[in-house]
Structures are given as C-alpha cells and as structure tokens.
Amino acid sequence: MTGLILRDARVEDAATTSDILVEAGRITAVGPTGARADTAYESIDCAGRVVLPGFVEAHIHPDKALLDGLRAPRGTTLADAIAVTLDLKRDFSHDDVYDRSRRVIESAILSGTTTLRAHPDVDPVEGILGVEVLIELREKYRDFIDIQIVAFPQEGILRAPGTEKLLRAALAAGADVVGGCAYQEESVEDCRRHVDLVLDLAVEHGVPADLHADFADDAGDPRYTMAEYVAEATRQRGLGGRVTLGHMTSLAGRPQPERAVAIGALASSGVNVVPLPATDLHLGGRSDTHAVRRGIAPVRELWEAGVVTATASNNIRNAFTPYGTGDLLDIALLLAQTGHLSGPDDLRRVLRMVTHDAARVVGIAEHYGVRAGAVADLVVLDTTRYDDIVLDRPERAYVIKAGRVVARTTRTRQLVNAPAA
Numbered sequence: 001m002t003g004l005i006l007r008d009a010r011v012e013d014a015a016t017t018s019d020i021l022v023e024a025g026r027i028t029a030v031g032p033t034g035a036r037a038d039t040a041y042e043s044i045d046c047a048g049r050v051v052l053p054g055f056v057e058a059h060i061h062p063d064k065a066l067l068d069g070l071r072a073p074r075g076t077t078l079a080d081a082i083a084v085t086l087d088l089k090r091d092f093s094h095d096d097v098y099d100r101s102r103r104v105i106e107s108a109i110l111s112g113t114t115t116l117r118a119h120p121d122v123d124p125v126e127g128i129l130g131v132e133v134l135i136e137l138r139e140k141y142r143d144f145i146d147i148q149i150v151a152f153p154q155e156g157i158l159r160a161p162g163t164e165k166l167l168r169a170a171l172a173a174g175a176d177v178v179g180g181c182a183y184q185e186e187s188v189e190d191c192r193r194h195v196d197l198v199l200d201l202a203v204e205h206g207v208p209a210d211l212h213a214d215f216a217d218d219a220g221d222p223r224y225t226m227a228e229y230v231a232e233a234t235r236q237r238g239l240g241g242r243v244t245l246g247h248m249t250s251l252a253g254r255p256q257p258e259r260a261v262a263i264g265a266l267a268s269s270g271v272n273v274v275p276l277p278a279t280d281l282h283l284g285g286r287s288d289t290h291a292v293r294r295g296i297a298p299v300r301e302l303w304e305a306g307v308v309t310a311t312a313s314n315n316i317r318n319a320f321t322p323y324g325t326g327d328l329l330d331i332a333l334l335l336a337q338t339g340h341l342s343g344p345d346d347l348r349r350v351l352r353m354v355t356h357d358a359a360r361v362v363g364i365a366e367h368y369g370v371r372a373g374a375v376a377d378l379v380v381l382d383t384t385r386y387d388d389i390v391l392d393r394p395e396r397a398y399v400i401k402a403g404r405v406v407a408r409t410t411r412t413r414q415l416v417n418a419p420a421a
Contacts, residue, residue, distance in 0.1 A: 022269030054114025240270025
C-alpha cells in the first residue's frame with residue numbers, strides 16, 4: 001500500500017502546523033513541517049488547513065431515511081411518527097431499503113464521517129430486513145466507512161411478540177450492538193423488563209447496548225424516566241462504558257434536584273448519552289400553546305457531571321425528522337444554537353461530540369485521533385481556524401479512510417470586482 005503524507009497540516013487546535021505520515025492505514029508520525037520527501041508517498045498539501053479525525057455518526061436510522069413525501073403522519077407527535085412509519089414498513093423491500101440506506105451512507109462519507117452506528121428496525125413487520133441490508137452495505141463500503149449495526153426494536157419487545165427471537169437472529173446474523181426502546185412498552189414494569197432483557201442480551205452476546213430512552217417533553221409518564229433504572233441495571237452487570245441512551249429529552253423536564261440525581265447515576269455507572277437535536281426539537285413541545293419547550297437534554301449538566309455525551313443525526317427526511325443531509329457539523333451547530341452553548345470553549349466541546357466523545361460512545365477511542373498509532377481516518381477541512389469550524393461548517397476538502405482518500409470537495413466563492421480592501 002502506498003503511504004500518504006499530509007503536509008503543513010494544522011492538527012486540530014495546534015498552534016503550529018505539522019506533517020502527518022501514514023503507512024499501512026495508520027498514522028506513524030506527526031512531526032515538524034518538511035519532515036520527509038519520498039516519491040513513494042502520495043502527498044496532500046494542507047496549506048495550514050485543519051485536520052481532524054473523521055467524524056463519528058453515533059446514532060442514525062438509514063433504513064427509515066428518505067421516506068418524506070410517501071405518506072404524511074396523521075398528527076405531529078412521536079406516536080404519530082412511529083405509526084406512519086410502521087405502515088410504510090409493511091411495503092419495505094430489499095432494493096428500497098438498500099437504495100435509501102446507500103444514499104445516506106454516501107452522503108455521510110462526503111460529509112467527513114468515517115464511522116457510523118446504524119439503528120435498523122427489528123420487529124415482526126420488518127423482520128431483520130434492515131439488519132441484512134446494512135450487513136451488505138457494511139461489506140460493500142468497508143473501504144470507505146466503518147458501519148456498526150444496532151438491532152433496534154422500535155415497536156417494543158414485550159408488546160410485539162416474537163421480537164426477542166428476531167433480536168437474537170439479528171445478532172447471530174452479524175449485528176454489532178443490541179438496541180432497545182423501553183418506552184414503547186405498556187407499563188413501567190414492562191419497561192424495566194425490556195431494559196433487563198436488552199442488557200442481558202448484551203452480556204450474553206458480548207456486545208454493547210444502545211437504547212432509545214426518556215424521549216418525552218416532561219416526566220409526567222414514568223415510562224420516560226428510566227435513567228436511574230438503566231444506570232443501576234448497567235452497574236449490576238458491569239457494563240459501564242458499553243451502554244448508550246439516545247434522546248433523553250425528559251431529563252430537561254425534571255426538577256433540577258431530581259435531574260441532578262439522575263445525571264449523577266448515569267455518570268457513576270458509565271452510561272453514555274446522545275442527544276438528537278434535529279428530531280428532539282421537531283417532535284418536542286407539540287402540545288404547548290405558549291412558552292414552547294425546546295426538548296433538548298441538558299447538555300451542559302451532562303458535561304459537568306462527567307457523562308460521556310455525543311450528538312448525532314438520528315433520522316433523515318422522514319416523519320421523525322423531515323430535514324437533514326447526514327452532515328454532523330450541521331447537527332453540532334443546531335445543538336449549540338438550541339442548547340445555550342456558545343463561545344470558544346463550548347464550541348470546542350460540541351465539536352468533540354461528533355469526534356472524540358462520539359468515538360468513546362461507539363467504542364473506537366483506543367485507535368482514534370490524529371496521533372501516531374491511530375487509524376488514519378481523517379478529514380481535511382477547508383479552514384485554518386479551528387474555533388470557527390462549528391460556526392462555518394467548512395467544506396470537507398479531503399476525507400481519508402485508513403490512509404486512502406475516499407472523498408474530495410472543491411468549492412469556489414469569489415466576489416466579482418470587489419472594492420479594494
């Protein structure tokens with residue numbers, strides 16, 4: 001394999017530039033500019049542009065993407081989005097799911113994503129079709145992006161008989177993570193049984209768990225206040241660092257002292273949290289006639305408590321989220337705008353939510369980063385200003401997967417006959 005040198009690169013927020021040497025898909029050195037000249041190496045002149053480790057999409061549903069326009073939901077709530085999507089799933093075919101998922105994956109690659117955790121539905125309607133399609137795409141695009149597959153029981157487990165058997169089949173077929181959606185059960189007792197079943201499957205199969213949880217405007221329904229139960233169940237099974245909760249919007253609707261207890265439990269048990277602002281904002285606060293709630297998990301409080309916190313796209317252009325392109329910098333900016341996060345320090349933390357912190361969530365941190373020994377999954381951004389990345393969402397000039405350029409973007413903007421400076 002030909003080596004690669006990225007010359008004059010600004011490694012993340014470094015004050016000076018360096019050369020990045022890549023051999024056999026890994027970074028072997030990060031050193032002073034002009035360190036090596038060798039015709040056996042492909043060379044990219046970064047010209048002082050920022051180089052980040054590739055973006056990590058920690059939560060996305062490719063099998064349900066791009067359903068906009070097929071059928072409108074009957075209402076505007078989470079339940080309405082689930083219901084219309086369930087109807088649409090009855091007509092899913094292999095080719096249909098494959099094509100929509102492929103388009104999402106390619107868009108993510110072009111946007112600088114090098115690792116993606118996909119949540120295809122597993123239920124008596126869709127079966128494990130989404131898992132099977134994502135397994136095919138995982139292999140087809142293995143040189144472009146790493147895809148983790150979550151077997152996700154969107155319709156619940158106890159209230160959808162046969163789903164536990166399908167989850168086991170999905171894991172046997174090659175799913176990497178067991179998913180959960182406890183609030184879909186009929187009672188708090190069944191929600192707890194759901195959590196226990198999912199975490200027991202994680203232990204049995206030696207895989208992480210990634211659950212949708214506490215996705216409500218407030219804490220009025222106890223099915224949406226499962227944080228403490230999940231934290232304790234995680235601690236009992238020794239799964240710290242391997243359990244992730246998506247959404248968690250109802251945390252923001254709990255009184256501050258109660259919220260602090262829940263967040264402290266998540267932190268002490270090593271449960272990760274992934275707010276999904278595009279969906280959470282779109283579906284949240286629908287019944288509010290004034291002072292409409294934002295429905296975003298309290299990110300700053302999660303940070304301060306030490307909870308590993310990422311952010312992600314969730315859905316792309318369907319009843320859950322009628323927007324999106326798979327660009328994680330768009331999601332990062334949206335979270336900052338709606339989460340009362342601003343200024344260089346906050347924006348640096350937000351950028352980590354789609355890079356280093358997201359890598360911790362999906363379990364790749366050991367080999368991640370722009371450093372010697374890391375896998376050479378990199379994105380060269382068309383900017384020299386690290387602190388402006390979230391604000392400007394610059395072009396992804398080069399996307400590099402395991403030391404090979406897999407995507408390029410060139411864009412020219414120029415004032416014509418501009419006044420002299």
